[in-house]
Amino acid sequence: xSFFPYAVAAWLFVIGxxxxxxxxxxxxxxxxxxxxxxxxxxxxxxxxxxxxxxxPIVADIPTTSKLVDPVVQVLVLTDVVIEATVTALLLALxxxxxxxxxxxxxxxxxxxRD
Amino acid sequence: xxxxxxxxxxxxxxAGPLLVATGSFAPRWWSDAVGAVSAIAVVxxxxxxxxxxxxxxxxxxxxGWQPQHGFSIGISxxxxxxxxxxxxxxxxxxxxxxxxxxxxxxxxxxFYHGLMLLFMAGMVGFCLTGDLFNLxxxxxxxxxxxxxxxxxxxxxxxxxxGAINFAITNSIAGYGMFIAIALLYARTGAxxxxxxxxxxxxxxxxxxxIVAMTLLFLGFLTKAAVVPLHFWLADxxxxxxxxxxxxxxxxxxxxxxxxxxxxxxxxxxxxxxGHAGTVRAIFVAVGVVTALTxxxxxxxxxxxxxxLAFSTISHIGMxxxxxxxxxxxxxxxxxxxxxxxxxTKAALFMCAGILLHRFANVDEYDLHGRGREVPVAGVxxxxxxxxxxxxxxxxxxxxKSLLDAAASGRSGYGWLVAVFIVISAVTGGSVLRVAARVxxxxxxKEGPKHAIEQARAAEAESRETExxxxxxxxxxxxxxxxxxxxxxxxxxxxxxVPAAERYAAQFADHRLYAAWVLHGARAALPILAPSxxxxxxxGYGAISTVGALAVAAVGLFxxxxxxxxxxxxxxxxxxxxxxxxELHSGHIGDYIAWWSAGVxxxxxxxxxxxR
Numbered sequence: 021x022s023f024f025p026y027a028v029a030a031w032l033f034v035i036g037x038x039x040x041x042x043x044x045x046x047x048x049x050x051x052x053x054x055x056x057x058x059x060x061x062x063x064x065x066x067x068x069x070x071x072x073x074x075x076p077i078v079a080d081i082p083t084t085s086k087l088v089d090p091v092v093q094v095l096v097l098t099d100v101v102i103e104a105t106v107t108a109l110l111l112a113l114x115x116x117x118x119x120x121x122x123x124x125x126x127x128x129x130x131x132x133r134d
Numbered sequence: 135x136x137x138x139x140x141x142x143x144x145x146x147x148x149a150g151p152l153l154v155a156t157g158s159f160a161p162r163w164w165s166d167a168v169g170a171v172s173a174i175a176v177v178x179x180x181x182x183x184x185x186x187x188x189x190x191x192x193x194x195x196x197x198g199w200q201p202q203h204g205f206s207i208g209i210s211x212x213x214x215x216x217x218x219x220x221x222x223x224x225x226x227x228x229x230x231x232x233x234x235x236x237x238x239x240x241x242x243x244x245f246y247h248g249l250m251l252l253f254m255a256g257m258v259g260f261c262l263t264g265d266l267f268n269l270x271x272x273x274x275x276x277x278x279x280x281x282x283x284x285x286x287x288x289x290x291x292x293x294x295x296g297a298i299n300f301a302i303t304n305s306i307a308g309y310g311m312f313i314a315i316a317l318l319y320a321r322t323g324a325x326x327x328x329x330x331x332x333x334x335x336x337x338x339x340x341x342x343x344i345v346a347m348t349l350l351f352l353g354f355l356t357k358a359a360v361v362p363l364h365f366w367l368a369d370x371x372x373x374x375x376x377x378x379x380x381x382x383x384x385x386x387x388x389x390x391x392x393x394x395x396x397x398x399x400x401x402x403x404x405x406x407x408g409h410a411g412t413v414r415a416i417f418v419a420v421g422v423v424t425a426l427t428x429x430x431x432x433x434x435x436x437x438x439x440x441x442l443a444f445s446t447i448s449h450i451g452m453x454x455x456x457x458x459x460x461x462x463x464x465x466x467x468x469x470x471x472x473x474x475x476x477x478t479k480a481a482l483f484m485c486a487g488i489l490l491h492r493f494a495n496v497d498e499y500d501l502h503g504r505g506r507e508v509p510v511a512g513v514x515x516x517x518x519x520x521x522x523x524x525x526x527x528x529x530x531x532x533x534k535s536l537l538d539a540a541a542s543g544r545s546g547y548g549w550l551v552a553v554f555i556v557i558s559a560v561t562g563g564s565v566l567r568v569a570a571r572v573x574x575x576x577x578x579k580e581g582p583k584h585a586i587e588q589a590r591a592a593e594a595e596s597r598e599t600e601x602x603x604x605x606x607x608x609x610x611x612x613x614x615x616x617x618x619x620x621x622x623x624x625x626x627x628x629x630x631v632p633a634a635e636r637y638a639a640q641f642a643d644h645r646l647y648a649a650w651v652l653h654g655a656r657a658a659l660p661i662l663a664p665s666x667x668x669x670x671x672x673g674y675g676a677i678s679t680v681g682a683l684a685v686a687a688v689g690l691f692x693x694x695x696x697x698x699x700x701x702x703x704x705x706x707x708x709x710x711x712x713x714x715x716e717l718h719s720g721h722i723g724d725y726i727a728w729w730s731a732g733v734x735x736x737x738x739x740x741x742x743x744x745r
Contacts (some may be wrong), residue, residue: 040726053305060312064171067320102274106305109281127721129295
């Protein structure tokens with residue numbers, strides 16, 4: 021297993037954070053958040069990978085075959101469900117923000133200040 | 135009995151969606167009844183579990199996947215008195231919040247009750263689970279419900295912004311934790327907390343373990359709102375409905391501290407055993423910065439809910455210091471204090487709710503003297519303020535005296551006693567100031583001009599309860615009064631505090647934890663000489679109480695000493711405080727920039743210092 025996926029995961033985490041920090045549009049903020057989360061998929065799948073391992077579906081292959089780790093795949097599935105929930109909720113909030121503020125620029129959302 | 139272990143999570147997980155599904159057509163009494171009954175059932179079940187775990191903590195393996203020869207691949211609920219007790223406390227505050235909601239909201243739909251139950255389910259599962267991945271999943275479950283509850287008044291502006299900030303900050307913290315899980319799973323092949331701890335213990339902590347530890351700790355401390363990861367908290371508290379704030383401040387933030395304590399002692403204590411002194415120094419520093427920043431910000435607020443939110447941040451700083459002292463005495467102090475603080479803060483938020491319900495406003499200056507119409511609320515707020523100030527001899531004082539004893543017993547950390555006194559005095563004094571101004575009409579009517587935007591924010595709160603009301607329902611005063619009565623009584627129950635110390639010693643023993651989780655061992659409760667509250671503890675309590683009175687007096691009458699305040703902050707100190715206040719901009723990009731900087735800084739220090 022090469023070093024490469026971990027480097028990509030680290031890059032996704034950092035660039036996603038930068039996206040959230042620098043965003044001028046809340047839709048972009050939410051999508052940057054999903055970029056941050058993508059790094060977690062990659063790193064989880066990366067740690068469970070085995071060279072030349074097959075998918076962990078043991079119905080039609082000999083039980084002695086080399087498999088990739090099924091546990092991390094299950095973790096990623098849960099992670100995806102969480103992402104779907106949070107992203108849907110956030111996008112609903114962004115739609116509502118657009119209705120109430122007439123803008124999706126975080127700079128215009130300052131009701132707590134002025 | 136142990137087969138009941140999953141029920142406290144299952145009951146609200148089933149009842150919550152039922153209420154969401156029936157909410158649109160069922161009558162309100164149905165939602166109220168199902169909500170309250172489920173919450174009470176959870177309290178009873180968790181109390182049963184705690185009683186069952188009192189002699190010997192036990193693990194319940196879902197699906198019967200017992201560990202074989204001390205090796206587990208199953209998922210456990212690992213139930214000890216601290217975990218089950220905290221879960222019962224979550225249920226108790228949810229019950230109180232739901233009962234308070236009976237008359238607080240003029241109109242409310244079933245999905246509110248459903249979300250409250252899902253929120254509780256997440257918190258209870260979080261307290262009971264013995265599995266790292268489940269811990270983070272329950273974190274996400276309670277967070278998702280909490281985001282939705284924050285934005286409950288979706289037709290208004292402020293709640294939308296507060297919920298977005300809350301959701302993005304906590305989600306990023308959660309993703310950091312997923313990475314930590316991947317790293318620890320790659321290293322140990324395990325997800326059970328005890329199993330990971332056993333696998334890590336024999337080895338020296340290398341950078342991978344330290345990165346994982348930092349991401350987990352700082353993830354949970356984002357939920358606990360440690361400076362500079364705390365920005366979301368004040369925004370969320372300012373806009374969330376009052377019964378939701380009761381849960382946020384009363385127990386949700388405490389869960390972050392609980393998770394850090396659990397993870398340290400079960401997972402990392404063995405591997406980091408040689409570095410305990412460094413870990414202590416780093417996290418005590420984090421706690422002190424949080425405590426002092428929170429106390430300062432608390433003092434300068436005029437929006438009552440924000441003021442209470444910053445007081446919570448300040449107390450969280452104190453709890454982090456307590457856990458970071460890494461002794462079972464301090465841990466017992468944190469546990470006792472959490473109960474006292476949670477009940478007190480819940481009652482104080484309910485007081486803010488009474489004001490909001492009656493006057494449709496939570497601005498300290500706008501309400502000058504108007505609270506005379508509801509004297510009972512004034513008494514509750516004043517008593518709550520004194521309890522925040524750790525007035526002897528009640529529960530908060532008992533917790534603080536344990537913390538004081540642990541700090542002075544640890545060479546080099548005696549100065550923490552002074553920090554704790556400052557926190558108690560400033561937060562208690564700020565609340566006392568509000569009580570005197572609102573309910574007695576003392577002090578100035580006009581606030582400092584540079585805080586005027588807070589007044590506007592407080593006005594934006596106005597529609598939580600459909601304008602003002604002429605009458606405050608009895609139940610809204612009974613519930614906070616009962617909670618405060620709990621704070622007055624609980625710490626004085628003979629044997630309660632020594633028992634907390636013994637269970638804390640059990641909590642802080644990672645070998646014992648592995649033995650009862652993985653080997654089903656009957657772990658006996660450690661025997662300790664009970665500590666006594668000393669004369670100096672009463673002295674510290676008296677100082678913080680008098681200090682609170684002094685802080686309140688300065689807040690009320692300080693302008694006479696300095697002449698009329700000018701629109702520009704005059705002294706260097708107020709300028710600095712003003713600068714810090716400006717940082718709480720409400721802009722999500724700023725918050726995440728601070729979050730990233732804080733995580734990089736603390737993580738970098740951990741990496742360099744713990745090698």
